[in-house]
Amino acid sequence: MVTERVEVRTQTVRETAAPSRSALPPWLIWGGMIGLVQIFAIATVQPLGVSTAYPQLVGWLVDKIVPGFAESQPYLQKIGAKIGWEVMLIIGLALGAFLSSVLPGGRSTPACDLPNVYRSAWGRGLAAFVGGFLILFGARLAGGCTSGHMLSGIAQLALSGFLFGAAAFATGVLTASLLLKRRTG
Amino acid sequence: METTQILGLITGLMFGFALHRARFSRCGLVMRGLAFRDFTMLKVMLTAIAVGMVGAAALATFAPEYAHLKVKSLYVWGVLVGGLIFGVGMAIAGYCPGTALIGLGGGVRDGLLAVLGGLLGAFAFILAFPALEPVLMKPLDLGKLTLHETLGLPYLPTALVIAALLGGIVVWLNRLEVKARAQ
Numbered sequence: 001m002v003t004e005r006v007e008v009r010t011q012t013v014r015e016t017a018a019p020s021r022s023a024l025p026p027w028l029i030w031g032g033m034i035g036l037v038q039i040f041a042i043a044t045v046q047p048l049g050v051s052t053a054y055p056q057l058v059g060w061l062v063d064k065i066v067p068g069f070a071e072s073q074p075y076l077q078k079i080g081a082k083i084g085w086e087v088m089l090i091i092g093l094a095l096g097a098f099l100s101s102v103l104p105g106g107r108s109t110p111a112c113d114l115p116n117v118y119r120s121a122w123g124r125g126l127a128a129f130v131g132g133f134l135i136l137f138g139a140r141l142a143g144g145c146t147s148g149h150m151l152s153g154i155a156q157l158a159l160s161g162f163l164f165g166a167a168a169f170a171t172g173v174l175t176a177s178l179l180l181k182r183r184t185g
Numbered sequence: 186m187e188t189t190q191i192l193g194l195i196t197g198l199m200f201g202f203a204l205h206r207a208r209f210s211r212c213g214l215v216m217r218g219l220a221f222r223d224f225t226m227l228k229v230m231l232t233a234i235a236v237g238m239v240g241a242a243a244l245a246t247f248a249p250e251y252a253h254l255k256v257k258s259l260y261v262w263g264v265l266v267g268g269l270i271f272g273v274g275m276a277i278a279g280y281c282p283g284t285a286l287i288g289l290g291g292g293v294r295d296g297l298l299a300v301l302g303g304l305l306g307a308f309a310f311i312l313a314f315p316a317l318e319p320v321l322m323k324p325l326d327l328g329k330l331t332l333h334e335t336l337g338l339p340y341l342p343t344a345l346v347i348a349a350l351l352g353g354i355v356v357w358l359n360r361l362e363v364k365a366r367a368q
Contacts (some may be wrong), residue, residue, distance in 0.1 A: 025359075030207035031229040035236020037199045042241055043251040044192045048200065050283040054307035062308070075314035085193035088186075090286055092197015097290030099198070100205035109291045112279065113213035128212070128295040131278020132285055132302025133309070135271050139282055140310040141317065142267025143257050146281040149268075150230065153257055155237035157332040157344060160259040167268025168275065169219070175276035176219035 038151060045085050047156065049148030050093070051139035052079055053086035060087075075140075117179050138168075201290060204283065210291035212279025219276050224358040231355045235348040242344035260326040263317075278302070 041048050059081030063070040070081035100106045118124035139145035142164050144153060150168075153161020186194075207229045208214050218226030244252040275281050280288060280299045288296020310317075333343040 027207060027225050027228045028232060030203045031232030032236055033203040034200065034207070034229070034233035035240065037196060037203060038233065038237035039240035039244070040199070041196045042237075042244060042253055043248075044196070044253070045189055046253050046255050047237075047241075048196070049255075050281075050286070051307075054282060054303050055311050058304050058308045059311060073311050073314070074318075075311045083190070085189045085196075088190045088193030089197040089200070090283075092194040092199075093201035093204070093283060093286040094290035095194075096198040096201020096203075097205040097210060097287040098201075098292075100202045101210070101291045106205070109210040109288070109293050112293075112295050113211045114216055114279070117216070124295065125298050127277045128280070128298040129302035131274045131276075131280065132299035133306035134274025134302075135278060135280070135282055135285075135299075136274075136303040136306035137310050137313075138267045138269070138271030138274060140267070140307060141321065142264045142271060143260070145271065145283065146230075146275075147283050149257065149264075151233055151237060152255070155234050156241055156254055156256050157238070157340075157347065158256045158259075159327075159330040159332060159335065160257045160264050162332070163259065163261070163264050164268040164271075167265050168272040171269045171272030172219045172276045173221070173272075175273050176216050177221075179276060180216065180220045180222065 034151070038155060047148070047152035048089075049086065049144060049152060050090060051136060051145040051148060053090040054136050055079060055140060056081055056084070057087050057090075114180075117182065142167075200283075201287060204287045205291055209284040210287045210293055210296065212288070212293075212295055215275060215279045215281070215284065224362050228355050228358055231351045231358075235351040235355070238344045238348045238351070242341045246341045256329040256331055258326055258328055259330050260322050260324075262320075262325055263322040266321055 038048050055075065056079060059070045059073065059076040059079075060083060063081050070076045101108065112118075112124050112128075118127055135145065139148075142149065143160070144164065146168075149158075149161045149164035154165060155161075204210075208225065209229075214223065214226055217223035241252065241254060245254060271281075278285070278295075278299045280296065282303055285296050285299035285303060289300050290296070332338075332347070333340050336343075
């Protein structure tokens with residue numbers, strides 16, 4: 001109920017304001033909206049955090065196939081191999097993106113809007129998979145990702161969030177600059 | 186479903202809708218953002234952080250019973266090495282753990298592949314945890330430190346100043362971009 005009301009309201013703001021020159025830019029509307037979602041999350045359960053849900057979901061799934069797996073792994077004992085707030089959050093994330101893409105104002109997304117960087121669809125797919133592996137391994141080692149350490153950590157003035165942000169941007173900027181140079185060079 | 190599960194789903198729906206409208210289903214947004222060729226990613230993130238920063242401090246000050254804050258521990262080696270690995274992955278995938286799901290929900294093949302890679306990475310970490318914990322996560326754990334407590338400053342005013350600073354950076358980035366587009 002809350003979701004629909006908020007979404008409808010912001011959408012009307014965007015649509016009615018779109019043609020005028022003084023309209024609020026999308027990055028400001030949606031960046032501000034994410035901040036409001038953060039306040040909602042803090043007021044109800046806990047700050048936004050996405051990456052914990054991945055090992056919880058994996059642990060829950062593997063435990064269904066290999067009974068006793070979750071109990072045998074110290075990390076799963078620590079975070080719990082359960083379908084709780086975190087896993088429901090990531091299901092909501094995918095569903096929310098789906099709703100945005102089919103509702104008025106949503107646009108379809110190209111497979112990758114920088115196809116030349118990887119030269120082939122196969123190479124790009126492999127990069128997405130390997131990159132996905134690294135972000136989750138790194139996030140779990142660090143104890144959080146862009147949402148847990150940056151959106152939530154830095155918003156709470158946590159020193160761990162500032163360190164994670166600096167480290168991630170250091171290698172992120174270097175890697176992305178090299179990749180984009182390869183495309184143009 | 187339990188209340189916390191329903192709240193997680195509602196929060197996720199709003200978060201996912203906003204991230205998709207901010208164009209995070211596109212891998213190029215993050216890649217160009219990290220290469221400083223497009224400031225959209227930074228502007229969205231810094232705006233969201235600034236709003237959340239003021240909201241968190243305001244809740245903690247005026248309605249502490251609703252301030253479910255969760256400051257993460259600063260275990261220097263794990264946070265640093267994890268962050269360095271994370272940055273490389275984010276640049277080559279063009280996604281972070283949250284936006285990979287935005288790609289998936291938005292019907293992007295690369296989003297699905299990044300989520301599958303992420304599940305495998307999470308599985309690898311579960312298995313590696315007993316070996317990594319004593320080396321990178323237990324030593325040099327400084328605890329749940331915050332900027333204001335470390336410096337002995339009051340929470341809300343510090344949050345307002347840092348949020349204003351982030352707002353200033355956003356305005357500056359926006360001016361740079363508008364100028365570059367005009368040329």
